Each structure stands twice: as structure tokens, then as C-alpha cells.
Amino acid sequence: xxxxxxxxxxxxxxxxxxxxxxxxxxxxxxxxxxxxxxxxxxxxxxxxxxxxxxxxxxxxxxxxxxxxxxxxxxxxxxxxxxxxxxxxxxxxxxxxxxxxxxxxxxxxxxxxxxxxxxxxxxxxxxxxxxxxxxxxxxxxxxxxxxxxxxxxxxxxxxxxxxxxxxxxxxxxxxxxxxxxxxxxxxxxxxxxxxxxxxxxxxxxxxxxxxxxxxxxxxxxxxxxxxxxxxxxxxxxxxxxxxxxxxxxxxxxxxxxxxxxxxxxxxxxxxxxxxxxxxxxxxxxxxxxxxxxxxxxxxxxxxxxxxxxxxxxxxxxxxxxxxxxxxxxxxxxxxxxxxxxxxxxxxxxxxxxxxxxxxxxxxxxxxxxxxxxxxxxxxxxxxxxxxxxxxxxxxxxxxxxxxxxxxxxxxxxxxxxxxxxxxxxxxxxxxxxxxxxxxxxxxxxxxxxxxxxxxxxxxxxxxxxxxxxxxxxxxxxxxxxxxxxxxxxxxxxxxxxxxxxxxxxxxxxxxxxxxxxxxxxxxxxxxxxxxxx
Numbered sequence: 001x002x003x004x005x006x007x008x009x010x011x012x013x014x015x016x017x018x019x020x021x022x023x024x025x026x027x028x029x030x031x032x033x034x035x036x037x038x039x040x041x042x043x044x045x046x047x048x049x050x051x052x053x054x055x056x057x058x059x060x061x062x063x064x065x066x067x068x069x070x071x072x073x074x075x076x077x078x079x080x081x082x083x084x085x086x087x088x089x090x091x092x093x094x095x096x097x098x099x100x101x102x103x104x105x106x107x108x109x110x111x112x113x114x115x116x117x118x119x120x121x122x123x124x125x126x127x128x129x130x131x132x133x134x135x136x137x138x139x140x141x142x143x144x145x146x147x148x149x150x151x152x153x154x155x156x157x158x159x160x161x162x163x164x165x166x167x168x169x170x171x172x173x174x175x176x177x178x179x180x181x182x183x184x185x186x187x188x189x190x191x192x193x194x195x196x197x198x199x200x201x202x203x204x205x206x207x208x209x210x211x212x213x214x215x216x217x218x219x220x221x222x223x224x225x226x227x228x229x230x231x232x233x234x235x236x237x238x239x240x241x242x243x244x245x246x247x248x249x250x251x252x253x254x255x256x257x258x259x260x261x262x263x264x265x266x267x268x269x270x271x272x273x274x275x276x277x278x279x280x281x282x283x284x285x286x287x288x289x290x291x292x293x294x295x296x297x298x299x300x301x302x303x304x305x306x307x308x309x310x311x312x313x314x315x316x317x318x319x320x321x322x323x324x325x326x327x328x329x330x331x332x333x334x335x336x337x338x339x340x341x342x343x344x345x346x347x348x349x350x351x352x353x354x355x356x357x358x359x360x361x362x363x364x365x366x367x368x369x370x371x372x373x374x375x376x377x378x379x380x381x382x383x384x385x386x387x388x389x390x391x392x393x394x395x396x397x398x399x400x401x402x403x404x405x406x407x408x409x410x411x412x413x414x415x416x417x418x419x420x421x422x423x424x425x426x427x428x429x430x431x432x433x434x435x436x437x438x439x440x441x442x443x444x445x446x447x448x449x450x451x452x453x454x455x456x457x458x459x460x461x462x463x464x465x466x467x468x469x470x471x472x473x474x475x476x477x478x479x480x481x482x483x484x485x486x487x488x489x490x491x492x493x494x495x496x497x498x499x500x501x502x503x504x505x506x507x508x509x510x511x512x513x514x515x516x517x518x519x520x521x522x523x524x525x526x527x528x529x530x531x532x
Contacts, residue, residue: 003257005258007229008228008245008249009041009141009174009228010041010231010233011237012032012236013032013045014045014048015238017047018237018238024054025054026054026058029047029054029058031276032233032277033063036273039262039273043071043099044071045101046097050074050091059095059097069099069139071099071100071101072099072100073102074101074103075104076089076126076129077089077129077132078125079115079117083131084132086129089132093132093138098138098139100138100139101143102142102143104142104144105150107145107147109153110145110146122161123160123161126142127164130169130170134170141173142174143206144175145176145178146176147175147176147177148175148177149179162175162198172203174228180207180210180240183217184217187205187207187221188223192224192225195226200226200227204230205218205221206242207231208238208242209235209237210239214231214242215235215248218231219248229245229248231248232244233245233246233277234274246270246274246289246292247291249267250270267322268322268323270291271291271323271324272324284467292323296320297316297326357389360389361385361389361390365385371483372483373501374485377487380500393524395530396458398426399426399427401424401425402424402425402446402449403423404423404445404508406418406419406420419438420440420445421438422436422439422450423449428457429530434453437452443508443511444466446508446512447515450516451464460523460526460528461519465492467489467497468487468499469486470486470487471486471510482505483505484507485510486501488518490518498518500513500518501514
């Protein structure tokens with residue numbers, strides 16, 4: 001098993017575009033294709049030529065892929081037409097990609113009901129379509145749609161459809177769990193039968209995640225003999241998504257020992273690839289994503305951390321460095337000295353484990369988390385707290401006052417959007433600054449006013465961008481008097497991200513605390529010095 005080649009086929013640009021809320025532009029698709037090519041994905045399915053203007057625009061662009069094979073997706077010819085004169089098939093071939101992927105029916109009921117053709121005509125549609133593509137010099141992949149449901153209903157016909165595609169010259173026949181309802185034991189059993197009848201090096205797997213088993217099903221298929229795996233970045237796809245290539249790749253390489261054409265250096269880029277997609281979609285990365293999430297190797301309990309420090313292999317399934325990730329020791333009300341000492345080591349703070357300040361920080365964290373703060377998801381705020389209680393922090397600025405106004409204007413027959421305006425009075429050294437700014441809501445206005453006031457003294461604050469804003473009401477039973485916790489994620493031009501926390505009975509005050517912590521953290525991490 002070790003070292004055998006398994007080929008990777010990415011369908012993010014087509015299946016991923018079917019995700020609810022996802023709308024790739026042609027530029028998005030080109031950028032994602034470049035990223036996939038950079039890590040060595042074997043096949044990149046660009047979309048369906050002729051299906052929409054966006055896919056047409058993508059295939060009309062010049063793509064200089066170095067390692068990946070660009071593939072156009074389409075379907076077998078329609079009944080009553082020849083393969084050479086079918087408009088849909090012609091559009092796919094006109095994309096001039098080195099490879100094409102055709103989807104066809106292998107479930108007898110789908111052929112009879114959905115296509116309205118008899119079973120023999122469906123087989124001719126498969127054979128003639130594949131032959132046309134192969135005859136035009138294209139590497140041809142046949143997606144056996146609804147294969148597993150079809151196999152359960154009529155195994156002999158499903159297998160005959162596969163044989164038809166292979167006999168027509170298909171390089172790959174991909175078994176599709178289109179409804180996503182098949183479980184890993186069934187996948188293994190059925191793929192084993194297929195690979196006993198046909199060469200495994202021509203069989204692929206395409207799974208959907210409707211039972212949260214897409215990755216497990218793909219691994220089961222490979223173990224049963226399939227040698228191509230289809231999936232998407234971050235598991236994008238319609239309904240519940242497709243098999244997640246970001247977790248499949250390291251599982252195939254590190255757990256099962258297969259060669260997937262990706263180098264060890266490229267494997268370390270997976271967190272970056274995952275984040276690039278999220279940024280394109282303008283959404284926050286999943287901190288708990290396997291292998292690549294910020295919390296994938298996070299440790300919280302104090303006793304646990306003590307053991308991790310002694311032998312990480314006992315508590316981590318792989319070394320996080322292998323996949324470009326890192327260990328994260330969290331500090332919370334469950335933390336002990338081991339958590340704090342470990343975090344200090346990560347932060348470059350040299351302190352003796354017996355130093356009384358360690359216990360002071362542990363107690364401070366526990367007291368503040370009792371009040372409602374949360375530091376296991378706000379590492380930047382914890383670092384600021386730790387440095388204030390140890391080495392101290394520079395006094396970058398102080399806020400004398402701030403004010404936020406929300407003005408709603410109503411006119412007969414219409415309602416104009418609210419106008420949010422923030423005013424801040426800031427002292428930096430002996431200088432004072434008064435600035436006013438507008439924004440899309442009170443927090444955005446306050447953020448603009450703060451950075452406007454500080455930028456003349458610290459230009460680096462112009463790099464800071466708010467990327468996520470989360471609010472939680474902690475004691476909702478108190479109604480409008482409830483305490484509010486704000487978690488705010490910021491980023492800069494380098495791609496660095498950090499999270500801060502604020503707490504107050506007033507949502508604006510809680511946001512102000514998280515905002516200022518975020519700015520102070522950026523100033524500290526960039527080595528800024530207060531003006532003299």
C-alpha cells in the first residue's frame with residue numbers, strides 16, 4: 001500500500017460554486033486554479049462550458065498551469081443526436097482542455113425516468129460520447145452519476161455502464177455517491193467488487209457529505225482499490241458539501257502512506273490554501289478544521305498541557321509542523337501554571353515557573369473569565385494581559401473620551417439608512433487629537449475614528465482590518481441589563497490574524513475595549529514605539 005499513486009481531482013470551481021451563498025467570478029476561479037496548481041493537484045475541473053457566461057469566460061482565459069491538468073465538465077450526448085452534433089458535447093470539446101469529464105446515468109431508474117430513454121440507448125449515449133472525446137484526443141473521465149444507489153437497485157446494469165465507458169476508451173470511471181447517503185462499509189464493499197472486475201487504476205471516487213461521511217467514504221474507496229479521489233477545498237459543495245481535499249490529502253499521505261503527487265513542502269501550504277479560499281469567499285476560517293484549523297492542535301486543560309510538554313506524541317495524532325500548523329496552548333479558567341508557562345514560552349517571555357507573577361496571571365484569568373471574558377479564543381488579549389502583569393506594555397495612547405451617535409432619518413414614503421458617527425479624543429504622549437468619522441454602524445464608525453486619530457502617530461494602524469465581529473449576551477435572563485461579550489478578529493497586510501475580547505453591559509463599550517486591544521496588539525507586535 002505504501003507509496004502507491006492516488007490521483008487528486010479538484011471540483012471546487014464547479015461543485016464548490018453550487019454551494020449556497022457562493023458565487024465565484026471568473027477572476028476568483030482563475031486565482032483558485034493557480035493555487036491548486038501550485039501545490040500539485042493532478043486535475044482541476046474548471047466548470048461546465050456553455051452552462052453560463054462565467055464558465056465560458058474562465059475557459060476563454062489563458063491558463064498557464066505547470067502541474068495540473070485543466071478539465072472541462074459536461075454530460076453525455078442527448079438521445080436522438082449523434083455525439084458529433086450534440087451542442088452540449090460540442091461546447092465541452094470547444095473549451096480545448098487536455099481532459100474532459102462527462103457525467104452519465106448508471107442508475108437504471110434515472111435513465112428511464114430522468115432521461116426518458118431505454119437502458120440500451122443510455123449505454124449507447126455513454127459509449128458514443130466517450131468515443132467522440134477520446135477520438136478528439138482528450139483524456140476522458142466518466143462520472144458514473146448515482147452509481148451506488150444504482151448498484152443497490154440493479155448491480156448488473158450499473159457494472160455494465162462502467163464497462164461500456166471503459167471499453168469506449170475512458171481513462172477513468174468515477175463512482176459517484178451523488179445523494180451522499182452511502183456509508184463507509186457499503187462504499188468499501190461495492191468498490192471492492194468493482195475493482196475486482198475492472199482495473200483499480202482506472203476507478204475513482206466522488207462523494208457528497210450528506211451523512212458527514214464524505215472523507216471517510218473516500219478513504220474507504222481508496223482502501224478498496226480506487227486510485228482517483230475527487231473533492232473540493234474546505235468541503236464546498238451543494239447541500240452538505242463534498243469530500244474535503246484539505247483533510248483528505250494529509251490522511252492519504254500520512255495515515256495511509258499513498259503518494260498523491262504532493263511534496264512535503266506543499267503539504268505545509270494546506271493551511272494557507274484553505275485560508276485563501278475563505279478569504280475569496282469573505283468568510284472566517286473554521287478554527288476547528290482538521291489538520292489546518294487554528295484550534296486543530298489546541299490544548300486547554302492544565303493537566304493535559306503538562307503531559308503535552310513532556311511528550312507531544314501522546315496527545316497529538318501528528319506533529320502539527322508537518323501540515324504547516326502549530327501547537328496552541330490555551331489559557332482559560334481551566335488553566336494551570338503549565339498553560340501559562342507554555343504560553344509565555346511561545347510569546348518569548350522568560351519567567352521562572354515559581355515566579356509569583358505566574359500564579360497572579362492564572363488567578364487574574366480565572367477571575368476575569370468568571371466575569372465573562374474568554375481568553376481561549378482571544379490570544380491577543382491574553383498576551384496583552386500577560387505583558388501588563390510581567391514586563392509591562394508601552395503607553396501607546398490613552399482615550400480621553402469617545403462618543404457614538406446613530407441617527408435615523410425618516411421621510412414620508414421612504415426610510416434612509418441610519419447614519420453612524422463616532423467622535424474620539426486621544427492623547428499620544430503630550431499630543432492630543434480629536435477626530436470624527438462615519439461608518440456602517442456604530443462599531444465601524446468607532447474603528448474608523450480611532451485609526452484616523454492614531455494614524456499620524458502610528459501609520460501602521462492603517463494596515464489593520466476588522467475581519468470578524470461576534471457578540472454574545474452572557475446573562476440573557478437580565479434582559480436589556482445583560483452583560484455583552486464581544487470577540488473581534490483583526491488582520492493586517494501580511495495575513496496575520498489576531499483576536500481580542502471586550503466585556504461590558506454596553507455593547508459599544510465592549511466593542512471599544514476589543515478594538516483598542518486589537519490596535520495595541522498590532523503596535524506591540526510591529527515593534528512600534530511611543531513618540532517622545
